[in-house]
Amino acid sequence: MPFFTYVLQSKTTGRLYIGHTQDLQRRLHEHNTGQTKSTRNRGPWQLIFARSFNTRxxxxxxxxxxxxxxxxQRILEFLRER
Structure with a gap:
């Protein structure tokens, strides 16, 4: 099963969140329902980038x-180049 590195952006603040997971849909749901302490009360979050990898x-x-x-800004520029 692949692992993903992902970048979320808050629709309200524009803030970015970077993480990794094996289940991208579940993780996005956790961020948007306040189950993740570091992103709670800063959403809703949208997935702006994801890349799969063979290993964690x-x-x-x-x-x-x-x-x-x-x-x-540097992160977003780097992602645009990918």
Missing amino acids: AEAVRFERQLKRLKNP
Whole structure:
């Protein structure tokens, strides 16, 4: 079963959230229903990017690469290039 690195954007604030999961639909539902502490009260969230990987290690590596960019504009530019 593949792993995904994903980027969500808040429809109300524009804030980005970067994470990884094996079940993308379940995870998006968790974010939008307040089950995830770090995204609670900041939604609704929309999926703006997802990439699949064969292993969790690869997904985590790409997640860390995105998080190192820090600036949301740089993250969005990087994703547009992909």
